[in-house]
Amino acid sequence: MGNTAKKNIAVLGSTGSIGKQALDVIRQHPDKFKAALLVANNSWEALCAQALEFNADDVVICNGEHFHKVKEALEGHGISVHEGMGAVCDLVSKPEIDIVLTSMVGFSGLESTVAAIKAGKTIALANKETLVAAGSIVMSMAKKSGSRILPVDSEHSAIFQCLQGANGATVERIHLTASGGPFRTWEKTRIAAAKREQALKHPQWNMGNKVTIDSATMMNKGLEVIEARWLFDVSPERINVVVHPQSIIHSMVEFADGAVIAQLGHPDMREPIQYALGYPERLSLTNKKIDFAQLATLTFFAPDTEKFPALQLAYKALEKGGNMPCIMNAANEAAVSAYLKDIIGFYDISDIISSCMDEAGFIADPGLDDIYRTNTEAFCLANRKIDRKNRA
Numbered sequence: 390m391g392n393t394a395k396k397n398i399a400v401l402g403s404t405g406s407i408g409k410q411a412l413d414v415i416r417q418h419p420d421k422f423k424a425a426l427l428v429a430n431n432s433w434e435a436l437c438a439q440a441l442e443f444n445a446d447d448v449v450i451c452n453g454e455h456f457h458k459v460k461e462a463l464e465g466h467g468i469s470v471h472e473g474m475g476a477v478c479d480l481v482s483k484p485e486i487d488i489v490l491t492s493m494v495g496f497s498g499l500e501s502t503v504a505a506i507k508a509g510k511t512i513a514l515a516n517k518e519t520l521v522a523a524g525s526i527v528m529s530m531a532k533k534s535g536s537r538i539l540p541v542d543s544e545h546s547a548i549f550q551c552l553q554g555a556n557g558a559t560v561e562r563i564h565l566t567a568s569g570g571p572f573r574t575w576e577k578t579r580i581a582a583a584k585r586e587q588a589l590k591h592p593q594w595n596m597g598n599k600v601t602i603d604s605a606t607m608m609n610k611g612l613e614v615i616e617a618r619w620l621f622d623v624s625p626e627r628i629n630v631v632v633h634p635q636s637i638i639h640s641m642v643e644f645a646d647g648a649v650i651a652q653l654g655h656p657d658m659r660e661p662i663q664y665a666l667g668y669p670e671r672l673s674l675t676n677k678k679i680d681f682a683q684l685a686t687l688t689f690f691a692p693d694t695e696k697f698p699a700l701q702l703a704y705k706a707l708e709k710g711g712n713m714p715c716i717m718n719a720a721n722e723a724a725v726s727a728y729l730k731d732i733i734g735f736y737d738i739s740d741i742i743s744s745c746m747d748e749a750g751f752i753a754d755p756g757l758d759d760i761y762r763t764n765t766e767a768f769c770l771a772n773r774k775i776d777r778k779n780r781a
């Protein structure tokens with residue numbers, strides 16, 4: 390495919406936060422990209438509106454309950470309507486699809502990402518849980534099929550961009566920046582009593598609910614440490630997390646001579662999305678540009694692991710290896726969902742994850758089937774703990 394050809398993009402999770410911003414990138418470059426396949430879970434009305442605006446070839450509504458409504462709304466527009474995860478896995482593998490943007494939330498994103506990798510597609514990876522739960526398996530699968538995985542998460546996009554100037558030099562350390570979330574300056578007792586509305590007020594990034602809560606607990610950074618380990622093949626002790634409240638430096642790479650290359654920008658997910666879709670080209674983008682004189686001060690702190698224990702849990706899971714990151718991720722999904730429903734308190738999230746990591750069955754060298762089973766088991770285990778806390 391030449392540089393002038395339009396790239397056909399599959400947007401998995403098109404009605405979510407990343408999906409909508411990806412469509413805005415596509416909207417700004419209709420000569421470069423076509424939104425060929427759109428996939429949503431439940432938001433069928435938004436999916437129909439997107440399908441019509443972008444004249445998609447195919448749409449999938451994962452929740453079959455809404456299938457007939459979507460079918461009826463798109464009747465006579467030349468758009469094929471499908472339902473269910475099986476259809477997603479088939480459609481991402483079609484020869485017409487060039488890039489698969491995986492922006493579904495949670496472990497449920499794994500199956501379709503695996504299908505796209507097996508088909509050798511370029512993956513614009515926005516689903517963190519894929520690499521967290523099955524990093525080693527997914528990376529060797531990609532190597533085998535020739536699938537290229539381009540990061541969309543802003544920190545990993547930053548590292549990937551910094552590495553473009555590395556000329557093959559060995560990375561000494563990766564510095565992942567973290568905003569610190571909404572509770573960075575709060576006392577621990579106040580954090581313990583925080584409700585979902587407070588946790589959902591992220592100071593810098595505009596994101597979906599799951600990732601915003603993950604950001605408040607700093608589990609988000611933990612998931613990103615694990616992602617970085619697999620994406621860039623660096624050992625955990627070379628991955629450092631630094632709190633940087635302004636979120637202007639999106640991450641940094643340090644080399645043997647002490648030189649550090651950083652990538653900067655205002656927090657706007659459209660930049661890393663566009664870099665992944667356009668790679669290796671850089672395209673214009675209507676976003677806020679940096680005025681350094683206005684910025685004046687950038688600050689940095691070590692993360693407070695006493696107030697935010699989730700980050701250490703992620704390092705522990707990575708060190709243990711095997712299915713442990715999958716156990717951690719499943720327990721986190723269950724706990725965050727319960728916290729969002731006001732069923733458990735803020736620190737119950739990390740307590741539940743920690744006790745699930747102690748109790749769930751460990752597998753040192755899991756296959757993909759083991760990962761699916763682990764996810765279900767750890768999710769159920771976490772939910773039993775949530776029930777018990779709730780009744781107490």
Ligand code: MG
Nearest residue numbers: 542543544613
């Ligand atoms: Mg991120």
